[in-house]
Amino acid sequence: MKKISCLIGAILLLSFIGLKVKKNIFTYPEYWPKPIYDFVKKPVTEDGFQLGRALFYDPKLSKDNTISCASCHLQASGFTHIDHDLSHGIDGKIGTRNSLAIMNSAWSNSFMWDGGVNHLEVQALAPLTSEVEMAETLENVVRKLDTIPFYKDLFYKAFQDSTITGQRVLLGLTQFTVMLNTYNSKYDKYIRKEEGGEFTEQEKNGLKLFRNHCVSCHTEPLFSTNEFKNNGLLVDTTLNDYGRMKITQNSIDSLKFKVPTLRNIQFTKPYMHDGRFETLQEVITHYTNGIQQSETLSKELKNPIILTHREKVDLLIFLRTLTDKEFLFDKRFSFPKELITQK
Amino acid sequence: MKTNLKVTSCLCSFIFFSMLLFGQELKKEFKIKVIPVFNGQTLQKKHWYVSKNGDSIQFNNVKFYITDFKFDLAKNTHQEIINSSFLVDAFDEKTLLKSLKIPLNIKKTTICFSLGVKGNLSESGALSGDLDLANGMFWAWQSGYINMKIEGVSPSCSTRKNKFTFHIGGFQKPYPTLRRLSFPIKENQKEITLVVDIAIFLNEVHLKKNHSLMIPGEEASKLADIAVKMFNIKR
Numbered sequence: 001m002k003k004i005s006c007l008i009g010a011i012l013l014l015s016f017i018g019l020k021v022k023k024n025i026f027t028y029p030e031y032w033p034k035p036i037y038d039f040v041k042k043p044v045t046e047d048g049f050q051l052g053r054a055l056f057y058d059p060k061l062s063k064d065n066t067i068s069c070a071s072c073h074l075q076a077s078g079f080t081h082i083d084h085d086l087s088h089g090i091d092g093k094i095g096t097r098n099s100l101a102i103m104n105s106a107w108s109n110s111f112m113w114d115g116g117v118n119h120l121e122v123q124a125l126a127p128l129t130s131e132v133e134m135a136e137t138l139e140n141v142v143r144k145l146d147t148i149p150f151y152k153d154l155f156y157k158a159f160q161d162s163t164i165t166g167q168r169v170l171l172g173l174t175q176f177t178v179m180l181n182t183y184n185s186k187y188d189k190y191i192r193k194e195e196g197g198e199f200t201e202q203e204k205n206g207l208k209l210f211r212n213h214c215v216s217c218h219t220e221p222l223f224s225t226n227e228f229k230n231n232g233l234l235v236d237t238t239l240n241d242y243g244r245m246k247i248t249q250n251s252i253d254s255l256k257f258k259v260p261t262l263r264n265i266q267f268t269k270p271y272m273h274d275g276r277f278e279t280l281q282e283v284i285t286h287y288t289n290g291i292q293q294s295e296t297l298s299k300e301l302k303n304p305i306i307l308t309h310r311e312k313v314d315l316l317i318f319l320r321t322l323t324d325k326e327f328l329f330d331k332r333f334s335f336p337k338e339l340i341t342q343k
Numbered sequence: 344m345k346t347n348l349k350v351t352s353c354l355c356s357f358i359f360f361s362m363l364l365f366g367q368e369l370k371k372e373f374k375i376k377v378i379p380v381f382n383g384q385t386l387q388k389k390h391w392y393v394s395k396n397g398d399s400i401q402f403n404n405v406k407f408y409i410t411d412f413k414f415d416l417a418k419n420t421h422q423e424i425i426n427s428s429f430l431v432d433a434f435d436e437k438t439l440l441k442s443l444k445i446p447l448n449i450k451k452t453t454i455c456f457s458l459g460v461k462g463n464l465s466e467s468g469a470l471s472g473d474l475d476l477a478n479g480m481f482w483a484w485q486s487g488y489i490n491m492k493i494e495g496v497s498p499s500c501s502t503r504k505n506k507f508t509f510h511i512g513g514f515q516k517p518y519p520t521l522r523r524l525s526f527p528i529k530e531n532q533k534e535i536t537l538v539v540d541i542a543i544f545l546n547e548v549h550l551k552k553n554h555s556l557m558i559p560g561e562e563a564s565k566l567a568d569i570a571v572k573m574f575n576i577k578r
Contacts, residue, residue, distance in 0.1 A: 042468075112484070116484040116485050116486065117483070117484065117486050118465070118466050118486040118487075119466060119467070119468040119469075119486065120468070121468030121469040122468060122469060122476060122481070122483070122486055125476055125481065125483040126483040126484050128483070129483045130483070137477075137479060138476055138477040138479075139477045139478070139479060141477075142477050165471060165475055165477065166469070166475040166476045166477025166478070167469045167470060167471040167475050167476070167477075169477075170468075170469035170476060171469050174468075174469070247485055249560060
């Protein structure tokens, strides 16, 4: 009873003082699964999104003010680091993994190739503090931003308070990255039977082959299951990366890595956790001819995938239908010139 | 019409504030004073101490979380103090005095709290206040709060610059590192002095063999068992 009274009181008070409840601007296709990220607790607002956008593109988040999140996550390549097998950070230091594409993150329950990060809001802390990436501390980022009037304004708009805290920096970044959603590819239009989604016979055959051989791990509509799998790659002895096992300390996770989405795969090269494959042809050849048997190999790959040359081509043609140019060239996600120049 | 609306709004707000005022229990303060020591001596930065193992030691960082305070009361009841998560920095005076708001006239028998942050908060995203990730007490990879940091130098450590680094944390089974403590108190007690003797930890950890830990696991769990012994109440 007391709780109900308080709730009614709170609603009345809000209406009295004229506070506007901010609208959640996050949207997704109605036939998609429900996102994992809790938008009831943390709705995305336009002001929060614009704050996150400025932070995402700002190199001040790195120790020497040279590397921004966007340095390794470029929009035109599906928010990943094109042409770099391993991403590089400040002072040209090289990391140990291929940067992941940032897309449809609201449906992920873990982040990074080994799932070492358990929540979208804390994901940015990893690259920000990594010695080979941005090499900064969150505490120092707060200190730096606190001296910039431009950011004080942005934080005020987003949180109705200009105080900058670590929590608000991370929430701001989340408001931007959680909005990087892609669901307008030719494939999506085909599924929705929309104009521009008319598949050729080759694309239809590619989809059929995909559903026969790939879909159990790269499940539609997100083209990932959020699971960790050993996909039969030989260990690169220059890296000795055993993936998920490092996190769980359990040998059953040896050589397992997160199944990445295949959306916009045409532009997210190179491929695999260590960026060993430059082309999609190489990737397909790996699955048909290159699988290394081991105890932890994914059960879906125990039996060989046999494809003719023509089928490989059709599969490749289908994968290109996952390209969403509206997403890759959406100006709302691009470098915020109009914001940064105001500093 | 507009005037009527304003009058109604004013009336509703008055009712709401009245409900808040009279519906709320009256509270008083219960203070927790934290005193970090080394074998009874006040803990100071860059001061040399010697452990029972003969290790010469200087500390440069000692931080820990004390959380989830609860008072056991007479007649097998208890009073939980919600949102009571505090970060203590042994070398930052302003973090050594904490205050809890507790209801008036409760008959306390025991104070209970945890050393560390409970697991669900390590999976709750970006939090604020003492749990803000900007405090540097959160693992960016293998996400989770670091319950305690003890860092310093000792000639016994065969590491770069003779550094030792103990970051104790991890919430996943089978090696959770959260530890619960409880101490009897008097029913009308208004504060406690929590003495944290770092020597107890360094007497059990041999720096020649054991000088670095920065991941969750079995070793972290063992160190958490040692760390919890450092806490006592001054009578």
